[in-house]
Amino acid sequence: MQVNMDTTVPEKIPFLRDPAKLAILYQLLTVIGVGLLSYYLIHNTLANLERQSISTGFDFLGKEASFEIGEKLMRYSAADSYGRALSIGFLNTLVVAFIGITLTVIFGTVLGIARLSKNWLMARLAAIYIEVFQDIPILLQLFFWYAFFYEILPAPQKALGLMPGVFLCNRGLIFGVPYWHVAHLYAAAAFGLACLLIFFIRTWAAKRQAASGRIFPVMKVAIALFVGLPLLAWWLTGAPATMNVPRLSGFNFKGGVTISPEFTALLLGLVLYTSAFVAEVVRAGIQSVGKGQREAALTIGLKPGQVLNLVILPQALRVIVPPLTSQMLNLTKNSSLAVAIGYPDFVSVAGTTINQTGQAIEGVALIMFVYLAFSLSTSAFMNWYNKKIAIVER
Amino acid sequence: MATMELTKPQKVADAIKPPVTSIGIIGWMRVNLFDGWFNSILSLIVLYLLSMTLPSFIKWAFINSSWFTTSDQCKAGSGACWSVITANIRFITFGFYPHQLQWRPLLAMIILVLLLFFSQNRKHWRKSLAYAWLLGLFSMGLLLKGGLGLEVVDSDNWGGLPLTLLLSVFGLTAAYPIGVMLALGRQSRMPIIKSFSVVYIELIRGVPLISMLFMSSVVFPLFLPEGVTLNKILRAQVAIILFTAAYIAEVVRGGLQGMNKGQYEAAESLGLNYFQAMRLIILPQALKIVIPPSMGILISAFKDTSLVVIIALYDLLKTTQTTLSDPKWMGFSAEAYFFVALVYFVCCYAMSNYSRRLEKELDTGH
16 A cells, blocks of 8 residues: 655646746736836937937036025135036035034924923923924925014114124124134144043943942043033133124124024024924933833932933933934935025025026936935944844843 | 711811812912922023013014004004905915816815815724715816816916815825835835835935925926926826825835734635735735824825925915015015914824824724
């Protein structure tokens, strides 16, 4: 008796029921579909470009731009090339994004903490702020601040004095700065030195604590170094204290630094809008750490500062950082709305370039490429950070 | 009897009232406003700031304001000039839509509001509601566009609030199926389909909407064969759909990942093929999970439609700006923008409140 179990030929699976073969078929169909679509679009585009006699390629970057840019960090004139104009725009985007993100993180964190405050008034006000500013489109807020500068604020003669030396008027935000002196350079160098020193002290203190259990007051020493060293350097090199204070002369201010209404409006809009989202992120992060954690930390005798530093923050940050980065990215992307209020950011300069040269595809591709580079580098950083802080399961 | 009387207290102790400082308004204030020196100082600062700003704001917005006046009377007054809204309300709301036909977009908006209102009750979530929506969307389109006996209105004349609603509601409706397909593609085991989906989603999510709108206004025309033109609104709508789909895909992917693995395995062990498993088992559950985050996308799509201002479509924000560029009404930006902000705020707040409620209701705890 032979039960021929092993040698039975497996039943042949019909083609339409075999997942492996179907997978190949589907993918083939997708490739053909996408290929045909792109062929169709490219064919049309090439025909259209030829008909309108527009040349393709990035040669236009070398041509003379012949438009002025109001705000620039590098030397630029209308005689310079489109390439240079675009890099000015790129730098402007970077500046807005950098300052905006810094201010947003600070203000958003304060708001988020205020939202959880035991003070009823503070918590209510923060909640109202968050709800209102989240629900109004960012573009509308930008238009509002722009109008605020040009319609509501007074002329320089009647400028609002916010603080001594700081003025707000329809020419922008004007404030005093110290005159250039070599002492500032030394102070900056001392600040760098302080950073380096603190890094070494931290490593040393961690090692010593691991070896002997003795705790070194790193935080206090760090603050002392951060403040003390630059001050000392500044004082030793002559302690220059003269300020370049803005003064009204004729119809405008002389001296000081003027930040244009466009830039200030853009920054205000972006910071106030994104802070509302950041506040929610911070609130969720703080609330994610269980009450028991704080109580347990206090029970084993940690001081309130240590509880925050060693127990709450490491856990809250794990929740906060990923959505926080996406908010920073949102701010960077939203900074492209500068085009609507006339601040020359990358999109705005690229838009002008498209209008003048007709190189629409290249221009839009450049815009997309720049923002993609921002977001891809951010997500690369995020992946690195997530790996670094991920909970190590034991 | 006697034991009963023993257990009963002979004399009820006088209840001592809590001190007056820990109950009522004073107690509430002590706990919530003046709890410790830090909170007390904070409260005083906030109260001071409020007392400095609020009265003058109320005076500007309500007491000294003019509501139904001409622009000259407004300029003579010292308060807010809400007349800029009341005098131009029809243009702000409907843009260049022919004056005598403006009942049509109004009716379309009423249909939309009624549909939304009806759909918010989960008891009404049946198949018939989906048909009602299809019918509703169709009739809204018909009312705006004309045809079937109604006078045709060229889409260049569409504007104002109906345009804003059209772009966001149609945008989300059309983007949803694409987003679901992209999400499934991203979760797929087939490498080519997966990589196409990932590239599309990450590409779109990495660029600002404004670049897509630029593309719609300057690059889309190049994609079309000679002689074929798409109007501006449709092109912007396509850009918004392509953009929103990527975000929906990520939300739906969250739902797919949140599903228990056993559901997939159970579906397979029943012998269902991929499409059956998705249609009958996975998607109905996954899409339920992602209803609240989808509301979030609707809210941001609604806010984001305001960006069409930049490619010169006459949405609510643009009609307001056009009104403000009229020399008669120049200089009343604050009032006009306050009004538009209020419209957006009311809509978004209602939606986000509803989504929070829904989240609680749908949370079945597993």
